[in-house]
Amino acid sequence: MAEADSVHGHGEARVQGGLVAALGRERPLRLESGVTLGPFTIAYQTYGRLDAERRNAILICHALTGDQHVASRHPVTGKPGWWESMVGPGRVIDTERYFVICANVLGGCMGSSGPTEIDPASGKPYGLAFPVVTIADMVNAQAMLLDHLGIPDLFCVIGGSMGGMQVLQWAASYPDRVFSAIPIACAARHSAQNIAFHEVGRQAIMADPEWRGGDYLSLGSNPRAGLAVARMAAHITYLSETALHRKFGRNLQNRERITFGFEADFQVESYLRHQGSTFVERFDANSYLYITRAMDYFDLAAEHGGVLAKAFSGTRTRFCVVSFTSDWLFPTRESREVVHALNAAAANVSFVEIESDKGHDAFLLDEPEMFKILRGFLEGSAEHRGLRR
Amino acid sequence: MAEADSVHGHGEARVQGGLVAALGRERPLRLESGVTLGPFTIAYQTYGRLDAERRNAILICHALTGDQHVASRHPVTGKPGWWESMVGPGRVIDTERYFVICANVLGGCMGSSGPTEIDPASGKPYGLAFPVVTIADMVNAQAMLLDHLGIPDLFCVIGGSMGGMQVLQWAASYPDRVFSAIPIACAARHSAQNIAFHEVGRQAIMADPEWRGGDYLSLGSNPRAGLAVARMAAHITYLSETALHRKFGRNLQNRERITFGFEADFQVESYLRHQGSTFVERFDANSYLYITRAMDYFDLAAEHGGVLAKAFSGTRTRFCVVSFTSDWLFPTRESREVVHALNAAAANVSFVEIESDKGHDAFLLDEPEMFKILRGFLEGSAEHRGLRR
Numbered sequence: 001m002a003e004a005d006s007v008h009g010h011g012e013a014r015v016q017g018g019l020v021a022a023l024g025r026e027r028p029l030r031l032e033s034g035v036t037l038g039p040f041t042i043a044y045q046t047y048g049r050l051d052a053e054r055r056n057a058i059l060i061c062h063a064l065t066g067d068q069h070v071a072s073r074h075p076v077t078g079k080p081g082w083w084e085s086m087v088g089p090g091r092v093i094d095t096e097r098y099f100v101i102c103a104n105v106l107g108g109c110m111g112s113s114g115p116t117e118i119d120p121a122s123g124k125p126y127g128l129a130f131p132v133v134t135i136a137d138m139v140n141a142q143a144m145l146l147d148h149l150g151i152p153d154l155f156c157v158i159g160g161s162m163g164g165m166q167v168l169q170w171a172a173s174y175p176d177r178v179f180s181a182i183p184i185a186c187a188a189r190h191s192a193q194n195i196a197f198h199e200v201g202r203q204a205i206m207a208d209p210e211w212r213g214g215d216y217l218s219l220g221s222n223p224r225a226g227l228a229v230a231r232m233a234a235h236i237t238y239l240s241e242t243a244l245h246r247k248f249g250r251n252l253q254n255r256e257r258i259t260f261g262f263e264a265d266f267q268v269e270s271y272l273r274h275q276g277s278t279f280v281e282r283f284d285a286n287s288y289l290y291i292t293r294a295m296d297y298f299d300l301a302a303e304h305g306g307v308l309a310k311a312f313s314g315t316r317t318r319f320c321v322v323s324f325t326s327d328w329l330f331p332t333r334e335s336r337e338v339v340h341a342l343n344a345a346a347a348n349v350s351f352v353e354i355e356s357d358k359g360h361d362a363f364l365l366d367e368p369e370m371f372k373i374l375r376g377f378l379e380g381s382a383e384h385r386g387l388r389r
Numbered sequence: 390m391a392e393a394d395s396v397h398g399h400g401e402a403r404v405q406g407g408l409v410a411a412l413g414r415e416r417p418l419r420l421e422s423g424v425t426l427g428p429f430t431i432a433y434q435t436y437g438r439l440d441a442e443r444r445n446a447i448l449i450c451h452a453l454t455g456d457q458h459v460a461s462r463h464p465v466t467g468k469p470g471w472w473e474s475m476v477g478p479g480r481v482i483d484t485e486r487y488f489v490i491c492a493n494v495l496g497g498c499m500g501s502s503g504p505t506e507i508d509p510a511s512g513k514p515y516g517l518a519f520p521v522v523t524i525a526d527m528v529n530a531q532a533m534l535l536d537h538l539g540i541p542d543l544f545c546v547i548g549g550s551m552g553g554m555q556v557l558q559w560a561a562s563y564p565d566r567v568f569s570a571i572p573i574a575c576a577a578r579h580s581a582q583n584i585a586f587h588e589v590g591r592q593a594i595m596a597d598p599e600w601r602g603g604d605y606l607s608l609g610s611n612p613r614a615g616l617a618v619a620r621m622a623a624h625i626t627y628l629s630e631t632a633l634h635r636k637f638g639r640n641l642q643n644r645e646r647i648t649f650g651f652e653a654d655f656q657v658e659s660y661l662r663h664q665g666s667t668f669v670e671r672f673d674a675n676s677y678l679y680i681t682r683a684m685d686y687f688d689l690a691a692e693h694g695g696v697l698a699k700a701f702s703g704t705r706t707r708f709c710v711v712s713f714t715s716d717w718l719f720p721t722r723e724s725r726e727v728v729h730a731l732n733a734a735a736a737n738v739s740f741v742e743i744e745s746d747k748g749h750d751a752f753l754l755d756e757p758e759m760f761k762i763l764r765g766f767l768e769g770s771a772e773h774r775g776l777r778r
Binding site: 032033035128131132189190191192193195196197199200202203204206207208209225226228229232233236239241244245247248249250258260261262264265266268269272273276289293296297299328331 | 421422424517520521578579580581582584585586588589591592593595596597598614615617618621622625628630633634636637638639647649650651653654655657658661662665678682685686688717720
């Protein structure tokens with residue numbers, strides 16, 4: 001397999017064990033808000049090699065708290081990549097066959113432009129001076145990254161949760177650049193309940209006096225407590241009641257009986273506190289505000305007169321839509337709405353609801369049925385695209 | 390109908406438009422933790438008149454953030470009682486027929502002993518020096534209130550959510566004092582997911598620097614922001630996704646389009662913020678810690694070797710168990726477990742799952758089917774008890 005010349009060529013630097021592209025120098029990115037952003041940076045990782053025809057690229061879109069370190073050690077936590085069960089040599093997304101790209105979203109905190117980066121206008125971290133971005137803005141930035149890498153189109157774009165929103169947006173915004181699309185555990189618009197949970201998280205952050213109106217980085221503080229509470233609340237929504245019950249039930253944490261106090265008597269409390277405290281080590285509070293906001297604003301049909309099918313009209317992309325039975329954050333009926341719209345657009349679509357009791361996070365976990373289905377879908381798609389084995 | 394003499398007799402004072410009983414003077418209350426509490430106060434409201442035989446008393450048990458003002462104006466908010474649709478002249482719980490008692494729970498903040506009250510030991514508000522209490526402790530305190538009022542037994546004990554937990558505890562602890570029992574939208578033990586949500590709320594409160602290790606009342610501060618976040622997170626769990634979608638969907642709040650900022654663009658955000666900010670006007674943060682903890686600790690089977698049926702063995706109480714289809718905080722299967730245990734104990738039990746899309750809070754709302762069922766159950770029970778019309 002030959003590697004295309006321009007990939008990882010010029011204009012990039014390696015940071016934190018990854019790559020960063022400086023984009024929007026000549027032509028800035030026009031955000032949905034009307035603000036123009038440029039120059040800006042997109043930090044990304046790649047795995048595998050682009051073939052000579054530049055036709056084997058798979059873009060992986062990460063979720064709210066994910067990042068570009070999809071299949072390699074995380075530079076901050078030292079933990080394995082967040083989707084190593086899916087991505088790697090011989091895995092479903094086989095890095096010996098495909099050229100895999102994963103970019104930190106615009107607004108993120110792992111090297112792409114966002115509220116933690118220095119605002120050229122002030123010389124200080126942006127904080128809330130960073131413009132609010134949308135899922136479409138994230139996707140447009142990724143498209144600029146592909147231009148920069150000299151990749152005309154994607155063999156596949158895949159992602160779960162907010163990653164799935166980006167997949168849908170890619171298919172709608174760049175139908176000719178997406179051969180196949182795999183939106184997992186997502187929706188074409190964020191529900192009222194999900195907006196409500198996000199708002200709780202944002203209020204928890206903004207209620208923390210250490211947040212300081214968003215200027216904490218300049219002022220040397222950090223709203224860790226608020227961000228931890230936001231993470232704890234969100235984390236419950238990523239699991240199912242069944243999973244929580246099976247994993248923890250009412251088991252006590254390193255004690256024989258309840259202590260009649262406010263320590264973490266129950267394992268589930270201890271687990272949640274741990275989720276909160278480890279999260280703040282690797283994530284930025286303002287990024288959390290920006291990315292949750294982008295999800296809240298996502299409503300693909302709204303851009304098309306309220307008719308979701310119009311977002312996909314004339315599409316030639318092959319879709320595989322995946323949901324999980326116990327996902328109550330993005331329940332199957334929301335995936336079904338996407339499928340109905342794709343059907344109405346006469347798209348090539350397969351849809352699978354996977355039986356799992358692991359809740360929304362199932363897409364990140366060992367789900368043999370998901371692996372099997374996606375392997376089949378990718379192999380079929382690769383054949384249709386004429387990719388060499 | 391004759392009014393019994395001793396009710397509202399001696400040893401009480403009216404405060405905030407209600408009554409307060411001083412209890413545990415001669416014999417203190419031994420809490421489940423082993424701590425003895427006494428003297429202590431229970432603030433309560435009554436409606437209607439106790440009949441000469443003292444057989445028409447109904448005890449209403451309130452939920453986490455409820456209080457004794459069940460059917461009369463709230464002294465702090467000025468709003469109607471929290472269950473006026475259910476309780477009043479000619480209502481299902483007919484105050485022209487029944488003598489209705491509703492007491493603020495132990496640990497509460499509306500006049501019953503709890504963390505806001507003055508600790509005789511220090512002369513300052515208890516704060517976290519108040520002993521942690523359980524549902525059984527709350528019920529034992531209510532039983533002492535009945536002794537104080539000269540009421541030998543209850544025609545009925547009724548309540549929803551945490552109120553329903555108290556109902557179950559009443560039936561288990563005082564089978565001979567409960568003629569009929571109506572546990573609504575509750576469970577015999579608190580689930581891992583519910584403990585998790587409570588823990589998020591507690592962490593939000595304790596993360597607020599104004600909480601000051603629980604000593605905020607002595608130190609002149611108030612963890613309003615933390616308590617508001619706790620309320621917001623909890624409030625989502627009281628509704629259903631359908632209710633949120635119907636009520637708010639993705640509607641914007643007093644604006645034509647999204648603002649690309651962190652103001653409350655969506656009605657659901659504005660609504661949640663309002664829920665948070667009004668709640669802190671009437672509720673105490675430490676009480677929130679104590680009462681959520683009491684719910685977390687509730688596990689009726691655990692007291693009986695893990696066999697819930699044993700909690701009700703030999704019971705002669707007539708039960709009416711009620712759940713709601715869209716209640717995901719206390720789903721129907723948890724009510725069904727109670728019913729199975731009652732069946733195994735050969736109890737007299739009827740069970741109704743009411744079709745409603747209003748979520749857990751349905752029990753507080755206009756639910757004609759619930760009214761109809763409870764009216765029938767109460768009339769049948771009154772006939773069996775030989776109550777005069």
